[in-house]
Amino acid sequence: MSQELEIEFKNLLTPSEFEQLIAHFHVKPEAFHLQHNHYFDTKEQALRHLKSGLRIRQTPTKNEVTLKEPTNGIALTETTDSLTLDEAEAILQGTQDFPEGDVKNRLQSLHIDSKELQKIGTLSTNRAEIKYKGGLLVFDHSQYADQEDYELEYEVQDEVSGRFIFQELLQSLHIPIRPAKKKLARFMQAIQNKKE
Numbered sequence: 001m002s003q004e005l006e007i008e009f010k011n012l013l014t015p016s017e018f019e020q021l022i023a024h025f026h027v028k029p030e031a032f033h034l035q036h037n038h039y040f041d042t043k044e045q046a047l048r049h050l051k052s053g054l055r056i057r058q059t060p061t062k063n064e065v066t067l068k069e070p071t072n073g074i075a076l077t078e079t080t081d082s083l084t085l086d087e088a089e090a091i092l093q094g095t096q097d098f099p100e101g102d103v104k105n106r107l108q109s110l111h112i113d114s115k116e117l118q119k120i121g122t123l124s125t126n127r128a129e130i131k132y133k134g135g136l137l138v139f140d141h142s143q144y145a146d147q148e149d150y151e152l153e154y155e156v157q158d159e160v161s162g163r164f165i166f167q168e169l170l171q172s173l174h175i176p177i178r179p180a181k182k183k184l185a186r187f188m189q190a191i192q193n194k195k196e
Contacts, residue, residue, distance in 0.1 A: 006076045008155045009166040010180035018150035031128040035059040040117040053184040063088035067103050123187045145190035
């Protein structure tokens with residue numbers, strides 16, 4: 001288990017801007033890996049009302065469950081527990097509850113019964129990451145609910161210097177600043193749009 005503070009800046013990109021960044025940073029195709037984020041909430045959307053999110057992330061090398069909760073400013077507190085592939089698959093199929101651990105304990109402290117959680121959908125992302133000026137640049141091409149988008153994220157330890165570095169990078173490459181909502185928020189909006 002780990003609990004950490006997540007500070008990240010996000011910018012939506014056009015496909016050509018995404019390719020421009022990939023070329024600028026010499027990111028090779030083999031640097032990308034596919035990951036699947038499976039999102040959960042109760043029927044009453046208890047997590048959404050708390051401005052929180054719960055996901056199981058599956059990558060080629062790991063499976064984990066993460067609860068994200070708001071803190072101050074743009075930061076989020078992330079509580080993460082590792083899962084075995086069998087645990088992740090059983091939860092996704094609805095044949096197993098979330099295992100005991102820090103995420104389940106946190107859910108209980110929020111008065112959310114993990115047995116009432118249901119999968120609301122999956123967002124798949126082709127992702128590459130590189131270190132950049134004390135942080136981590138993340139190149140994401142995501143697909144969900146018949147939509148796709150391109151995004152650049154910058155994960156940092158310090159909000160003030162991180163914002164400056166991120167905006168300076170975008171300006172140097174003549175990429176307009178287009179702050180992006182969190183993936184879960186974009187995903188939920190896309191699902192809502194499909195229903196209408």
